[in-house]
Amino acid sequence: MKKIILPAYNKNILRAIYSLKVVDDKLPQPGKDEVLIKVHGAPCNPSDIAFMEGGYNVVKSLPAVPGFEGSGRIIDAGEGAEHLIGSKVSFFGQADCDGSWAEYVCVNKNEMVVLDNAMDMDQAACFAVNPFTARGLLDIALLRNNRTVVQNAAGGQVATFVRQMAGELNIQVIDIVRKRESMETLLKNGAQYVLLEDDEHFDKKLSELCLKLDARLAFDAVGGSLSGRIFNAMPDNAELVVYGGLSTKAISGVSTMDLIFNDKVISGFNLPAWRQQLDDDYFDEISHEMQQQFIQKNYQTRIQGSTGYENIVKGLTGYIRKMSEGKILIKPKV
Ligand SMILES: NC(=O)c1ccc[n+]([C@@H]2O[C@H](COP(=O)([O-])OP(=O)(O)OC[C@H]3O[C@@H](n4cnc5c(N)ncnc54)[C@H](OP(=O)(O)O)[C@@H]3O)[C@@H](O)[C@H]2O)c1
Structure with missing residues (x-):
């Protein structure tokens, strides 16, 4: 071989x-x-x-x-x-x-x-990885009863599945991308709220959108200073769930006061750990449901x-x- x-x-x-x-x-x-x-x-x-x-x-x-x-x-x-x-x-x-x-x-x-x-x-x-990761992340939104989520690296596959599954669950998504062409692609494909990381008013726009849409949950695949900017833009009781480190940089710029006084938290998500805590029957049910979506070409x-x-x-x-x-x-x- x-x-x-x-x-x-x-x-x-x-x-x-x-x-x-x-x-x-x-x-x-x-x-x-x-x-x-x-x-x-x-x-x-x-x-x-x-x-x-x-x-x-x-x-x-x-x-x-x-x-x-x-x-x-x-x-x-x-x-x-x-x-x-x-x-x-x-x-x-x-x-x-x-x-x-x-x-x-x-x-x-x-x-x-x-x-x-x-x-x-x-x-x-x-x-075996990305569709289940999107499902696991959205389970957090359902548990927390969040009706809007923020996500970065929004042109990637996990993010694409999140957007699609969120739509089915009536959860709104605020997408963040780093390239203008990705922004255009997302908007063309029906994404509603898309922000560009290097827009000079990024922090203000994100903060206003989070307030307007009551976004208190973010899925972060990037790390670095972007994580801190997203965390700081979200209102009280918000959670930043880190599931990827695409920037290869440590998270920075997080507001200490928000952590202490505003009940905001940062957590991590890892697919194998999520899978381990699931009941096998529930996992098989999710797996079967998702395979049907793939077979019908609803998910690709x-x-x-x-x-x-x-x-x-x-x-x-x-x-x-x-x-x-x-x-x-x-x-x-x-
Ligand atoms: N924790 C877990 O269990 C778990 C499971 C699955 C995946 N993940 C993680 O999820 C992340 C996304 O995976 P994927 O398979 O969806 O990726 P993908 O489809 O290969 O796409 C990666 C996306 O990230 C963007 N990107 C790359 N580097 C970036 C940076 N430094 N800053 C901002 N955006 C950046 C790319 O945008 P451009 O087109 O602009 O390059 C692209 O849209 C990865 O970090 C992966 O390791 C974690």
């Missing part, structure tokens, strides 16, 4: 990408409760970028095969998982072992979703293209230049 390996972490993402190598290896053997998947495809997500930079919370022994999620078919299984042979699956795993940028991968049977046969396998490659991950292993450098550099245009799928063969 062929697989892609990262020989060393590198803070310079371009150098990390250029260091990726395609190598041959023997087929891995599934252990107890594990399955062997013939991979259809796997996306490159921001978490993979952070992983290759050595800046993610998952650190693997090197050299390692990157890729935390993907789709494929189970072709073999260890003890306790034999009944799954033949199933189509989406998988997501962060253990210290080879990831999804390979022709074959072993994963634990608890790290995957068995798919309806009608699921498109490209869409399935991006199913934007995919800007696919790349074979031999063109991985071109594929990944293209993705990091224009992330809002969609995922790049890494496939054994295109």
Whole structure:
């Protein structure tokens, strides 16, 4: 089998990408409760970028095969998982072992979703993480009874799912983007409130909108000073939920007084932790509901293209230049 390996972490993402190598290896053997998947495809997500930079919370022994999620078919299984042979699956795993940028991968049977046969396998490659993340974030809004949410990196996939699911729940969204072209795309696609990060009146506009729409919950994928500006713009009792660190900067500029006197809080969201606290039946129900939305094409991950292993450098550099245009799928063969 062929697989892609990262020989060393590198803070310079371009150098990390250029260091990726395609190598041959023997087929891995599934252990107890594990399955062997013939991979259809796997996306490159921001978490993979952070992983290759050595800046993610998952650190693997090197050299390692990157890729935390993907789709494929189970072709073999260890003890306790034999009944799954033949199933189509989406998988997501962060253990210290080879990831999804390979022709074959072993994963634990608890790290995957068995798919309806009608699921498109490209869409399935991006199913296990982002749609569930959007759902988990909106569960917070429902629990807090917030009818308006603020989100940044609004041209990205998680944010796109948040906007769509929020619409179905009658939750309004205030979107924040960093590029004017993303603002135009969002407005063209029906987003109602879109702010540009570097608008000179950004803070004032956001604060007025938050007051007007009673926005007391924000989903933050960026970090850095933007987090502080969003936090400060929200009214009393607001919560900033941090789920990504795209800027790679520590959160800054947070009003100390707001934290002490105005009941405002900052919290974090992590998909695996959210999944762990869910009842299995509830998770299966959500998974089934969402698969039906994908099969009916109501939900779709934007995919800007696919790349074979031999063109991985071109594929990944293209993705990091224009992330809002969609995922790049890494496939054994295109
Ligand atoms: N906590 C969790 O469990 C969890 C789960 C899933 C995803 N995430 C996180 O969610 C975030 C979004 O993931 P995704 O898959 O939706 O991303 P994506 O579709 O690949 O898009 C990334 C988006 O972020 C924007 N962006 C990139 N760097 C930025 C920066 N420094 N400042 C502002 N905007 C920036 C991009 O805009 P441009 O087009 O302008 O580049 C693009 O719209 C990532 O941080 C990811 O790690 C977390």
